[in-house]
Amino acid sequence: xxxxxxxxxxxxxxxxxxxxxxxxxxxxxxxxxxxxxxxxxxxxxxxxxxxxxxxxxxxxxxxxxxxxxxxxxxxxxxxxxxxxxxxxxxxxxxxxxxxxxxxxxxxxxxxxxxxxxxxxxxxxxxxxxxxxxxxxxxxxxxxxxxxxxxxxxxxxxxxxxxxxxxxxxxxxxxxxxxxxxxxxxxxxxxxxxxxxxxxxxxxxxxxxxxxxxxxxxxxxxxxxxxxxxxxxxxxxxxxxxxxxxxxxxxxxxxxxxxxxxxxxxxxxxxxxxxxxxxxxxxxxxxxxxxxxxxxxxxxxxxxxxxxxxxxxxxxxxxxxxxxxxxxxxxxxxxxxxxxxxxxxxxxxxxxxxxxxxxxxxxxxxxxxxxxxxxxxxxxxxxxxxxxxxxxxxxxxxxxxxxxxxxxxxxxxxxxxxxxxxxxxxxxxxxxxxxxxxxxxxxxxxxxxxxxxxxxxxxxxxxxxxxxxxxxxxxxxxxxxxxxxxxxxxxxxxxxxxxxxxxxxxxxxxxxxxxxxxxxxxxxxxxxxxxxxxxxxxxxxxxxxxxxxxxxxxxxxxxxxxxxxxxxxxxxxxxxxxxxxxxxxxxxxxxxxxxxxxxxxxx
Numbered sequence: 140x141x142x143x144x145x146x147x148x149x150x151x152x153x154x155x156x157x158x159x160x161x162x163x164x165x166x167x168x169x170x171x172x173x174x175x176x177x178x179x180x181x182x183x184x185x186x187x188x189x190x191x192x193x194x195x196x197x198x199x200x201x202x203x204x205x206x207x208x209x210x211x212x213x214x215x216x217x218x219x220x221x222x223x224x225x226x227x228x229x230x231x232x233x234x235x236x237x238x239x240x241x242x243x244x245x246x247x248x249x250x251x252x253x254x255x256x257x258x259x260x261x262x263x264x265x266x267x268x269x270x271x272x273x274x275x276x277x278x279x280x281x282x283x284x285x286x287x288x289x290x291x292x293x294x295x296x297x298x299x300x301x302x303x304x305x306x307x308x309x310x311x312x313x314x315x316x317x318x319x320x321x322x323x324x325x326x327x328x329x330x331x332x333x334x335x336x337x338x339x340x341x342x343x344x345x346x347x348x349x350x351x352x353x354x355x356x357x358x359x360x361x362x363x364x365x366x367x368x369x370x371x372x373x374x375x376x377x378x379x380x381x382x383x384x385x386x387x388x389x390x391x392x393x394x395x396x397x398x399x400x401x402x403x404x405x406x407x408x409x410x411x412x413x414x415x416x417x418x419x420x421x422x423x424x425x426x427x428x429x430x431x432x433x434x435x436x437x438x439x440x441x442x443x444x445x446x447x448x449x450x451x452x453x454x455x456x457x458x459x460x461x462x463x464x465x466x467x468x469x470x471x472x473x474x475x476x477x478x479x480x481x482x483x484x485x486x487x488x489x490x491x492x493x494x495x496x497x498x499x500x501x502x503x504x505x506x507x508x509x510x511x512x513x514x515x516x517x518x519x520x521x522x523x524x525x526x527x528x529x530x531x532x533x534x535x536x537x538x539x540x541x542x543x544x545x546x547x548x549x550x551x552x553x554x555x556x557x558x559x560x561x562x563x564x565x566x567x568x569x570x571x572x573x574x575x576x577x578x579x580x581x582x583x584x585x586x587x588x589x590x591x592x593x594x595x596x597x598x599x600x601x602x603x604x605x606x607x608x609x610x611x612x613x614x615x616x617x618x619x620x621x622x623x624x625x626x627x628x629x630x631x632x633x634x635x636x637x638x639x640x641x642x643x644x645x646x647x648x649x650x651x652x653x654x655x656x657x658x659x660x661x662x663x664x665x666x667x668x669x670x671x672x673x674x675x676x677x678x679x680x681x682x683x684x685x686x687x688x689x690x691x692x693x694x695x696x697x698x699x700x701x702x703x704x705x706x707x708x709x710x711x712x713x714x715x716x717x718x719x720x721x722x723x724x725x726x727x728x729x730x731x732x733x734x735x736x737x738x739x740x741x
Contacts (some may be wrong), residue, residue: 278415286412290404418671418681422712426459428452433688433707435603435620435647435663436520436534436561436577440692440705441489443482447503448694448703449489450711451477456491458503461696469506470499479531481522484567490529492519498531500543514539514549523563523572528587530572532560538574540587551587555594556580566607566615571631573615575602581617583631593634599623606649608674610656618646618660626660628675640677642670647691653699654720661704663689669704671716683714 387394391402398405430453432439439451448459449469454476456469472493479492487503496515501508517534524530528550529541538553538560555574562575571592572584581595581602600620608614613631626646628638645663652658657680660670667689671680688707695702700719705711 290407293404294400419715420683422685422714424713426711428705428709428711431705431709435691436559438479438521440694441480441482442694442696444485444697445487446697449480451480469501478518478520479522483524490522492522494518512541512548520561521563523565525565525567530563532563534559553589555582555591562603562605564605564607569613573605575605577601604646604649606651608651609653616649618649621645638675648693650693650695652717654717659702659716661690661693685712
């Protein structure tokens with residue numbers, strides 16, 4: 140401790156020296172620390188002012204002086220090292236009039252009687268509990284939600300707002316599916332003031348928005364208001380009171396109804412609903428297929444009209460009879476590999492394509508080879524029959540038409556693709572051939588012409604999946620690979636894409652149902668699923684999973700009820716996807732020949 144009374148003038152001496160020589164560099168403080176010249180200047184302005192008021196004889200407190208010097212020195216250091224930031228303002232708390240209750244620690248399920256979470260398209264719940272699209276109970280829930288929405292709109296708005304009702308939910312069969320979209324110039328709209336012109340449009344006037352009359356509370360008999368046979372007088376009363384004040388004889392009037400909902404809503408609820416078709420999610424049979432190639436460009440599975448399934452495994456071709464379950468080895472190519480298998484439409488002949496570019500024709504009943512044809516310089520990955528014409532597509536980018544009745548190796552050569560041909564399908568009714576290649580092109584050839592009728596280049600990946608519709612002329616379905624993932628539908632008369640859908644995964648195969656206007660597609664990464672679609676709405680009827688590799692092979696049974704799929708996991712799975720053909724038409728849709736009802740005597 141230093142006694143300030145013994146040396147009262149020492150601190151003022153140090154400060155006076157710094158004032159006399161302000162530019163002489165750094166000075167020494169009483170604590171032994173170096174002080175910069177800027178700091179000494181500041182002290183010369185602060186401390187001498189205090190000394191001026193104190194006077195020359197007043198002693199200086201050393202402790203107070205030291206504390207003041209330390210504060211000035213610390214402030215100078217902080218300004219030199221770090222920039223001074225903007226002063227922070229405290230956030231003002233905003234008080235509102237909303238009351239947000241605290242729901243922590245409360246059982247909302249018991250307190251408010253909440254409805255349990257049921258998966259539905261209108262109110263999606265947690266992803267773990269939501270059923271996959273296409274399941275039976277999910278379709279029923281979706282149908283119930285649509286019915287409830289339609290009923291609620293009809294009860295609340297009483298027909299003054301257009302009802303977005305699907306055609307199958309409309310209680311009136313006279314409403315067409317196109318009656319829900321109206322334009323500004325639609326004559327069916329109610330005008331202001333209302334006119335007496337009758338509309339010739341198919342759109343009912345009750346489904347269009349209208350402006351109410353100025354006299355909203357005028358009295359009018361419901362019967363005459365419905366018929367439109369009376370006019371309001373200028374005073375807002377009926378013209379003939381005696382003739383219009385009789386009893387209401389309409390039995391459908393709300394006056395006599397014991398139901399809380401209107402008559403139209405009752406008809407909607409009582410109308411028969413078409414129950415969704417249940418498709419089994421599990422295959423009813425699984426066969427081992429060792430050495431089944433995991434190659435997207437091959438076609439190794441086909442189901443013939445004789446109810447024999449042909450499968451190419453390595454260098455062999457095996458046949459499995461669906462009726463007896465017997466497995467027969469058809470052939471074994473010693474120094475070659477099977478790359479494609481295709482049955483003739485009617486008969487027991489099967490064609491086999493090989494990796495060496497050969498095409499062999501075998502008699503399946505006698506297990507005897509009938510013929511070997513050449514012409515390709517690379518593997519034959521696609522085969523298609525049209526009666527006695529056999530077409531083959533190869534990696535050498537060419538398509539060869541062969542007449543199996545003639546001794547010539549091939550009849551016509553088609554050169555249109557720039558890469559391997561991996562898809563071939565004949566339309567026997569229209570005489571058109573569709574071919575798909577690894578060059579992302581889909582081509583349609585008319586009969587045996589060497590020039591393509593259409594070159595369709597809208598796909599962005601390889602086109603292997605090709606299928607002709609058996610229910611509509613000139614309707615072709617095609618699917619793209621991994622980079623495309625779309626199923627497109629083409630009108631081969633005009634070359635226009637009439638419909639398309641993004642499936643989200645690689646499309647490997649397509650096949651139309653023989654019994655209903657539906658089709659099945661097989662896919663690759665990531666779910667390796669089999670999807671049944673309803674055409675033309677392209678809604679999923681079912682989504683089947685089970686394969687662990689991409690589903691590269693697809694074939695349909697002769698009766699059209701079962702499909703078999705093959706994948707790189709070396710298994711063949713049999714799925715019952717479609718219903719049996721009905722007598723009065725195809726699948727109950729009224730499609731097909733009317734003469735089918737006379738095909739049996741009893």
